[in-house]
Amino acid sequence: MAGSIPRATVARLPLYLLCLEGMSQAIVSSDQLASTAGVNSAKVRKDLSYLSPKGTRGVGYDVKELKQLIALKLGRMASSVVAIVGAGNLGQALAGFEGFSEHGFTVAALFDTDPAKVGNTVGGTRIYHLDELGSVVAGEAITIGMITTPEGPAQEVADKLAAAGVRSILNFAPAILKVPEGVEVRRVDLSTELQILSYYLNIEKDAAG
Amino acid sequence: MAGSIPRATVARLPLYLLCLEGMSQAIVSSDQLASTAGVNSAKVRKDLSYLSPKGTRGVGYDVKELKQLIALKLGRMASSVVAIVGAGNLGQALAGFEGFSEHGFTVAALFDTDPAKVGNTVGGTRIYHLDELGSVVAGEAITIGMITTPEGPAQEVADKLAAAGVRSILNFAPAILKVPEGVEVRRVDLSTELQILSYYLNIEKDAAG
């Protein structure tokens, strides 16, 4: 079963893909990939073994084959359609982010409640009113939702996304969302990241001082 | 020594803080905090025990006291000064992100190489030329750098930040950065997050179909 890949391994697959994309060679060894990715080579081999063995002993892995295999496992072959809720600075920035299309994601719609924004387009993507969420999600076959609203409306937006059938949410709002069973939420909290950085900055100072 | 707090615990402290900030009550039990944060209550108690015991048996934790204690441990009492390199959509969005100032971070400068942007201000923050990085970092006492450039120049920017004495980098570019010993990098890769989401989206479909 596909679900038997450990979460830690799944989280590293995009990293390996990123490393492979920057390589010009045809064959790569686990040692090379490991040092590029900054991890242990045994870990690389173990991680890749979940994909079904694709390396050649004594030689290494075929870069092109490996890229396809990882992309396939990540479900990237069938392009996913994304909606962004919250057409503020961050939402608009994400709507224009080229990295998404490079990895098989299409931003099909932005949503907001501001009448001054609704109806406009950002980089070719139309801004709809939040009330239209249900019909647009269905019409555009949207499977991933990104929440870029402030903290206040985040939970309500999550509820609407879940009700519309969206099962994957990437949450940029500084809020802990309650969602029904079966909905996967990943939180990307910029101040959390900064606070973690800040902690290590300070213990370094302590150690030095 | 401060560094003896496990990395997994450090990564959860901002989450607890976020949960506590949303609470109106004066006292909270590990059970309540755990269910709000979505983790096990034994984990909460263990995590908090690294801060030095602050709870009262039979009662719980004082919310206000706990907030201050976590903030203190995270080094947030002394506000950190941030530079953002790359004044594109994402960089400008981050420069205007209120969440930073709410958590004791000040964005002191943006950097870019585009002559059309240099000299402008975004939400009160000035855009400098990348060549001025060294002097501005020193002058503004910048300790954290955020890289919001495309993949191409990301490594060069990291080199310049490290050379300027910045020891904490938050990297939004889809690139694996090589940095000197002692520099902490956290990568925030939006397509990585989407790919992980996409994986779980697909195994769910497999299980259902």
Add this chain to the structure above:
DNA sequence: TAGATTGTTAATCGATTAACAATC
């Protein structure tokens, strides 16, 4: 005292990695 909840121990779990047989 009786009830509640912490702080901590010890068992468990899962992830990491050294080591090496398999094999190209």
Add this chain to the structure above:
DNA sequence: TAGATTGTTAATCGATTAACAATC
């Protein structure tokens, strides 16, 4: 065959959590 590197085992490590004595 000799050299290299995979795939996998088994040991190790660190994080999680059930359980409970301590104690408010």
